[in-house]
Amino acid sequence: MMKILALSFLVLGFVATTAAAQPPAKAPGHYDPDAEASFGGVITGVLSVAGPDGSVGVHLNLKTATGTIVQVQLGPAVFIGMNNFSFFADDLILVKGTYVTHDGSAAVWARMVSKGGKTLELRDADGAPRWPFATADDPDGCGVSHAPVRY
Numbered sequence: 001m002m003k004i005l006a007l008s009f010l011v012l013g014f015v016a017t018t019a020a021a022q023p024p025a026k027a028p029g030h031y032d033p034d035a036e037a038s039f040g041g042v043i044t045g046v047l048s049v050a051g052p053d054g055s056v057g058v059h060l061n062l063k064t065a066t067g068t069i070v071q072v073q074l075g076p077a078v079f080i081g082m083n084n085f086s087f088f089a090d091d092l093i094l095v096k097g098t099y100v101t102h103d104g105s106a107a108v109w110a111r112m113v114s115k116g117g118k119t120l121e122l123r124d125a126d127g128a129p130r131w132p133f134a135t136a137d138d139p140d141g142c143g144v145s146h147a148p149v150r151y
Contacts, residue, residue, distance in 0.1 A: 030127070031098055031109055031126070031128075033126055035099065036096060037096075038094060038096050039072070040064065040095070041062045042062070042093075043063075043093060044061045044069065045061035046060055046087050048077060051076075055076045056078070057074070058076075059073050059107070060072040060074065070108055072097070072108045073110065074087075074113060074122060078131075091115055096110070097109050097123075111127065
């Protein structure tokens with residue numbers, strides 16, 4: 001059963017990424033639901049990126065069936081963890097999202113990601129984030145009121 005699921009992801013990923021793996025010449029600076037595409041493949045790298053508000057974002061390098069590397073931005077690590085998801089190199093995943101230009105570079109902003117038969121919805125259909133934002137009472141957006149953590 002697991003081999004069939006993995007093969008299905010690989011075939012779907014190949015079909016989906018053949019047309020969509022390359023970023024458009026000028027990706028918009030916002031999430032465009034009309035430009036959504038699916039990207040399937042194997043994670044080659046997981047990156048944690050510190051945000052200006054102190055949160056930590058999770059970014060992935062995804063190698064598609066055609067060998068193209070797609071940079072994928074998921075969302076805050078705390079939101080991903082709160083939903084019992086984790087991502088590691090060599091994981092087989094399917095991402096639905098759209099290319100967005102942010103800080104001068106284009107990457108796929110994931111709306112949903114599937115792994116091992118489970119799907120994590122990161123954004124609403126219009127691209128609005130589903131995670132809580134940091135506030136003065138909740139400085140890391142984890143949902144619990146506390147003072148900022150200092151190391």
